[in-house]
Amino acid sequence: MSTNKKAYIVPHTHWDREWYFSTEESQVLLVFTMQQMLEQLENDDGLPCFVLDGQSVMLEDYLSVVPEDTDRVKALVESGKLLVGPWYTQTDQCVVHGESQIRNLLWGCRDAERFGGVMKVGYVPDSFGQSEQLPQLLQHFNIDKCVFWRGIWEGICANTEFVWRAPDGSNVTTAVLEFGYSAFQGMKAMDTHLDGIDQKMTERFWPGERENFLFMGGHDQKPWQTETVEAINQANETRPYQYQLCSFEDYFASTATGTLPVIESEMLYGKYSRIHRGIYSTRYDIKKLNSDVENLLINQLEPLLTVANQFGLKYPYGLMEKNWKQLMQSHAHDSIGGCNTDSVNSQVKARIQAVRENAERLKEITLKQLADSSTKGKDGEYVLVFNPLPYSRNVQLELELVLPTRQFTVYDGEQRVATQSIDCELVDINAIVQDPTTLGDERFRSWYRHTVLVSLEGLPACGYRNLKIERLADAEEAGPEKAEAESQAEKEESVTIANDALSVSVDMHGTVSLSCLVSGQYWHDLLTLVDGGDDGDNYDFSEPHADYHVGFNTEAENIRVCHGPLRSEVRITYHATLPADLSERAEQRCSVKQSLDVVLGLAKGSEQLDIAIEIDNHVNDHRLQLHVNGDFARAQSIADQPIGLIQRGNDESALSLWQQQQWTSCPMPIYPMQSVVAGETLQGGLAVMTDGIREYQQYDDSIAITLFRAMGFVGKPDLKYRPGRLSGLPDASPDSQLQQSLSFRLALYPFSGSAYDAGLCQRVKEWLSKPLTLHNGVVQRFMIAPPMFTAPEAYSLLALNQPSVTVSAVKICEDDTQSVIVRLMNVGTEAVALGELPAGWKVQQVDGMERIVGDITAESVVPAHGMLGLRLRK
Incomplete structure (x- = not known):
């Protein structure tokens, strides 16, 4: 037989733990699949190996219900026949935090090692895009090979094998799954599978000639066909090509020889396989919850537990492993992408919420132990303030205090702390204290819940100190100063808030202007809220063929300014009348009155403008974007990615080719970010920081932050930006219309010089890593035993x-x-x-x-x- 072309076939199954089916359904199927697979590997010497989809969670799911097979699994992993890891779950690379991706590899490799060995190949068969920094991430775990499918086209590299180099110089030898992961799609006769392989080798669509081809012998949730080995042996005698069942290592050893091209790029292009850039903004509620929990674990809880561990408070390894694994079970590309049925999305959300509840209680109890120990034997009432970052910080932060008085003073040592009252409400102390009898006669007094802003200097690096609360009689000296609210008179042209760094003005029509007093940069009409249609699905945004954009406006009476000693705000209520759905939008008919509230906040001494937006969404099939009209020098953006920053353009060249070349989807300049995106101006630039918002769109004259998009189907066919078949299933997904209250938090930071030199990642890290506080007063959720350790009143790790x-x-x-x-x-x-x-x-x-x-x-x-x-x- 001819040997000029050879198919290297890697036995595997691609395993979505959930999608249009639940994890419980998946586990039942996994039990049957694994039992058959173990027997096949043990008894068929012609089957060299089997890849468990690069994710160790499959073994965890299986052995949790079939623990008696543990030794069988270990024997097969140790022999190299069952290939496990390096991931814990097949994580998304675009919207999941970089630290979460590191932990995914950490736990995937640790679990695989427990069974006998790690598959040292960064295998990502179905991730909706590959990060530019994936080579560095893999090399951090001593993995020097990578195999992926989606995101590349010959505009990046004309070869399917290349050396992929990250910006830091880390290299991995890489093979592209030219034909995807489904060479054995369905339970068809083996001759049919091999016919398909022959056809692909003959009529391949990737440019250039070659002799060796990589195929994945399996499909979604597919068991192994026991007749495969015999069929391959027979094919080598009767067919014109050669066929070999092998591992990835076998393939690389045979093909990745000689000099390979070196490529530096992210992989976000859908020429040969759909990339689904729309998932960055699908189900914002789930994205935001996940971001909150990632911040809780990474930026708060882990540093807190590390400090507490220094005093003998045992580090809760088991709880943290449980939290991380449960969170990462929601990080798979479908799961966090939100491209599931409503019932599965509700399970994803519930799983993340469960992690949040566990981590919040762990945080609260650890803070209480530190607070009790560090003020043991001291008279008075204290607030513990913990700084999770390993450098000293000056901060403004909110305290929540429950006191039997309207007036009080906060002391930092002997120094009285500057404060500003945000809110004060009367509370029923008997309803919020576990055992009111412990308060004695004080339970009969009037109690108040205070929210107060304080300004602190020199917080200890990765450490804490205690503030003292002095209660005052209501008739005594005034307590926290309040902000002064002013109404916007219709005859006034604008309102202004300012500090030493920035000045913000809002005119009577709601137009926002920003001045950077340090650099002299000025932006007029900086922010524009634009609502447009979304004819897409849970996978992809698609502009309707007959779209109609609507802007939000306001009047002077809907603008309020509040000047405070520590923080000033402008509160604006914008409104619009929007199309109720796609049919109304096509007719340019608007029937739904929609309002949203925007708060612009400027703290004393701050170099950034805080933005809070709230909306109770009443409209279907639409996308709301906040355009930042930054007078940028070019249509380019600099955004953060799992490690560092990346510069992107508007994809003009790819956009000009996609229809002519019949790409699977349009390369719209819609991009992911972790938490910051910036545009450069002639004098410097303007950065937008976001808390849980993961998508922006590059326009020629602005950067638009996608606040959220609402759509009603898991998959739809023949979209404007994704022609042809649907992705996923045609199931209705009404929950994805997000008919609910939604909140968004952003900040604008003007900078001088280059975005790469502006410390953007450091700034957003500080913004997200809020100091933790605990008023060690009467309100505690749980009663716990006194601490068994001693801690100083202040400490820096x-x-x-x-x-x-x-x-x-x-x-x-x-x-x-x-x-x-x-x-x-x-x-x-x-x-x-x-x-x-x-x-x-x-x-x-x-x-x-x-x-x-x-x-x-x-x-x-x-x-x-x-x-x-x-x-x-x-």
Whole structure:
């Protein structure tokens, strides 16, 4: 037989834990699939291996109900026949936090090692886009090979094999699944499968000639066909091509030889396979909840537990593993993408909410233990303030206090703290205290819940200190100062709030202007709210063929300004009459009155403008965007990605080709971000920070933040931007219309110079990493035993004095309670030396598994666009 073409076939199954079916349904199918697969691997010597979709959670799901097969699984993993990992779940790479992706590999590799070995290939068969930094992420775990399907076209690389290089220089040898992961689609006769393989090798659509081809012998939730080995042996005798069942390592050993092209790019293009950029904004409610929980775990709880561990409060490894794994079970591409049936999306949301509840209680109890221990024996009432970042900070933050008085004073040591009252409400103390009898006669007094803004300086680096609360009689000296509210008179042209850095004005029509007093930059008509139609589905935004855009407006009587000693605000109610659905939009008919509230906030000393938006959505099939009209110098953006920043344009060249070349979907300049996107001006630029909003769109003259989009189907056929068949299923998805109240939090930060030198990732990290507070007063959710350890009244764990790097994580090492892991990122274009190391610590470099790979000195560097893991031990 001819040997000029050879099919390398990797046995596998692609396993969505949930999609149009639930995880419970999936687990039943998995039991039958795994039992058959184990028997086949044990008894068929011609079957070299089987890939468990690159995710170790499949073994966890299986052995949780068939634990008696643990030894069988271990024997097959140790022999190299059952290939497990390196991921825990097949994570999305675009909307999931970079630290979450690191933990996904950490737990995937750890679990695979427990069974006998890790498949050292970054296998991502169905992720809706590949991050530019995936090679660095994989190399952080000593993985030097990658296999993926979606996102590439010959405009990036004409080869299906290449060296993929991340911006920091990390390389992985990469193979593209030219034909996807479904060479054995369905339970068809093997001759039919092989006919399909032959046809693909003959009529391949990727440019260039080649002899070796990679195929995945399997499909979605597909069991292995027992006749495969015999059919392959027979085909090698009767068919014109050669066929080999193999592992990825076998394929790379045979094909990835010689000099391969070097490619540096993200993979977000849908020429040969749909990329579904619309998932970045599908089900904003789930995206926001997930972002909140990621921030809770990474930016609050882990640093808090690390500090508490120093005093002997045992690190809760089991709880944290449970929280991370349960969260990552919602990070698979379909799960977090929201492209599921409503019933499955509700399970995804419930799972994330369960993690939130567990983590919040763990945070609350740990704060209470620290608060009790650090003020033991002291008279008075205290508030513990914890700074999770490893450098000293000056902050404004909100405190919630429940006191039997309207008036009080806050002291930081001997210094009286500047305060501003936000809210004060009368509460029934008997309804919010577990055991009111512990209050004695005070339970009969009037109690108040205060929300108060305080300004603090020099919070300890990765540490805490206690503020003292002095209650005042209501007739005594005034307590927290209140903001003064002013009505906007119709005859006034505008209202203004300002500090030493910024000035913000809003005219009587709601037009917002911003001045940067430091750089001299000025933006008029900076923000525009635009509502347009969405004829897409849970996978993709698609502009209706007959779209109609509607803007939001306001009048002077709907604008209020509040000037305060610490923070001033402008509150605006905008309104519009919108089309109720696509049919009304096609007729340019508007029947639904829709309002939304915008609060522009400016804190004393702040260099950024805070924006809060609230809407109770009453409209179907639409997308709401906030256009930032930044007078940008070019149609380019700089956004954060899982590691560092990436610069993007408006995809003009790809947009000009997609219809002519019959791409699977339009390469709309809709992009993912982690939490910040910026445009550069002639003098500097303007950055938009977001909390849980993951999508922006690049226009020629603006950057539009997609607040949310609402649509009513899992999948629809023949979309304007995605012609042909539907994606997913044609199921109705009314919950995805998001007929509910939605809140959004953003901030604008003007900067000078280059976006890469503006410290954007550091700034957004600080913005999201709010200090934690606990009023150690009468209101506690649970009664807990007194702490068994002693802690000082104030404490700092460690300080890193390198302002040019961003702290990605501070946590206890998974294998050593005496070691602290700190992960750093350098988003700049030059390597940065660490400089002075934390005093009293031995510092070493670690990989993603938190294993030591070398020593660290003051001269050690964090590479440009790179990350560095540190392990600190006293």
